[in-house]
Amino acid sequence: MKVVKALDEQNVEQEHTEQEQVTDKKTGYVHIKKFHFILILFFLVLLSTGITTFALSFGEEKVITVGTERSEFDKLYAAYDTLKSGYFEELDQKKLINGAIDGMVKALDDPYTDYMSVEEAENFHSSINSSFQGIGAEIQEKDGHITIVSPIKGSPAEKAGLKPNDIITSVDGKSLQGMTSSEAVTIIRGKKGTKVELTIQRPGTDAPVKVPIIRDDIPIETVYGEMVGDGIAKVQVTSFSTNTSKDLAAKLNELQKEGMKGLVLDLRQNPGGLLDEAISISSMFVPKGKLILKVEDRNGKTQEYPSQNDGNPDFPLVVLIDKGSASASEILAAAVSESAGVKLVGETSFGKGTVQTAKDFPDKSNIKFTTAKWLTPNGNWIHKKGIKPDIEVPLPEYASLSIINPDKELKLSSSSTEVESAQKMLKAIGFDPGREDGFFDEKTQAAVSSFQAANNLPADGVLKGDSTIKLMEKLREMIETNDTQLQKAVEVLKEEMK
Structure with missing residues (x-):
């Protein structure tokens, strides 16, 4: 040169x-x-x-x-x-070089390839290896928008009602249009106890909603398990981080001692993570020697990854997936389905069929880039298509209701899409407002007052602050109680256990 x-x-x-x-x-x-x-x-x-x-x-x-x-x-x-x-002003050489690299990366038009500044790279590493502070949601850049892939279980994002495919249009009034996911993460994250306001556009709704969230510690605890009755255990894997396979093995051993005879493995709203962990976990359920996945490079050369396990586990298995199941969770779902005959229940998964690697530069900045595409054991590329479950089961309609801004006051004579969401929430949890068209009338006011009294809140008939937060919390409990997807998975599992 x-x-x-x-x-x-x-x-x-x-x-x-x-x-x-x-x-x-x-x-x-x-x-x-x-x-x-x-x-x-x-x-x-x-x-x-x-x-x-x-x-x-x-x-x-x-x-x-x-x-x-x-x-x-x-x-x-x-x-x-x-x-x-x-140029008419003194230039920052480092800023120009970073901008040139960022421009090259953006020209690829690949939402999974990012150049990260030092701060963005630190966020990226912490989200995989340790706990961090923020709202607790996996995001990606999609069609020029910052989109929620999945909220982390128990996180402020989940408690605020964020769902997969929600679009974050702005953060504290600052537009995210044109930003990479790494740039957006830097703005959304912050110290525990601080407040951030997201403007959310949910597909299928007319108006965006402002959602205030208090940031908190987000521990990378990725495995949750419990017995649900009749010798059946449910284990939820929320992401594939450094110790997920180790933690899953320990949880399964613990549940077997409690009498587990069948397992529902819940991969819903699992945005993925480390490929090695996906392979290790898949090997727990796929017979030794059978394929877990294939990785194909740009020249068409394919590398196969067989299971390293000694055989099938000694209990039947059903796997739950939904539109928030992405990447590594799709690898696991496809592996057990095609190589071990395991039934998939739920909704079609997200559809991310590419593999990324990350390279650190000497200044601690980082480039994460797509290196290959992965294929299922049968050679299917699920990218942008997802995995269709054997048994499709939707959640109740109220599970996808729009979130309500707790800072906004909904009262008599109010009219909005948020009032409509509140009315549907009230009806779902047993406080019938008499209408669901978005107009706050006397019957809606009475339903709100009854709800407030039942939950030891000031019964003023106005929905705001603690009342709004409690309403969304009760709806979330209702969804968990009436989990139609889990119920179907248990039903299928009982048939296999006979």
Whole structure:
């Protein structure tokens, strides 16, 4: 790569009258003859490409030795030099270089490939390896929008009612339009106890809703399990982090001691995580030697990953998936379905069929980029299509109701989509408002007062603050109690246990 630059380009143009440049193709030298001035040349060490350019001066004739020819970068360096010499303000070289890398990454139009600043890279590593502070939601950039993949179980995001596919349009009034997911994470995260207000647009609703959330510690506890009766256990895996396979093995051993004879493995709203963990966990349920997945590179070369287990577990299994099940959770679901004949129950999964790797730079910034696509054991690519369950079961309609802003006051004569959501929530938990059209009348007021009295809240008939939060909390409990997907999975499992 040739980089020839004068320290004061403007003065050189005024002083010299003749310049001849000759490139010797055999030797790789560029000879520049200049008259009437002494030209000072400098060399640049290009850390990102390993290219070094040396400049040597011999009186009036200058000989520049070019280490490596990279003509595709000529335009990039010309743009850099133009800005460096001609921009009306002093330039931040580091900022320009970071911007150039970020621009290359964005040109790929791949929501899973990101350049991360030092701060963004720290957030990325902490979300995989340890606890962090924030709202607790996996997000991605999709079609130019920042979209929720899944809220983390027990997180402030889940408690606030965020759902997969919710679009975050702004944070504290700042638009996220055009941001990468890494840039958005930096804005959304913050110290425990601080408040952040998200503007959420839920698909199928007309108006966006402002959702205030108090940030908290988000521990990376990824395995939750309990006995649900009749020798059946339910284990939920919320993501695939560093110790997930180890924690799952311990939980299964614990549940077997409690009498587990069948297992419902819940992968709903699991946004994925580490490939190695997905392979380790899949190996717990797929017979040894049978395929877990295939990874195909850009040249079409395929690497197969067989199970390392000694055989099937000694209990029947059913797996739950939904539209928030993505990436590594889809690897696991596809592996047990196609290589172990396990039934899948729920809704079609998210559909992420690519593999990413991350590379740290010396300054601790990072690039996460797509390296391959993964295929199911039968060679299916589920990208943007998802995995269709054997038995499709939706949750009740009220499980997808729009969230309500607790800071907004809903009272007599109010009319809005949030009032409509509140009316449907009240009816679902047993406080019939008499109507569900979004107009807050006397019957709605009476339903709110009854709900407040039943929950030891001031019975003023106004829905705001603690009353709104309690209403959404009670709805979430109702969804868990009337979990139609889990009920169907248990039913299927009982048939297999006979």
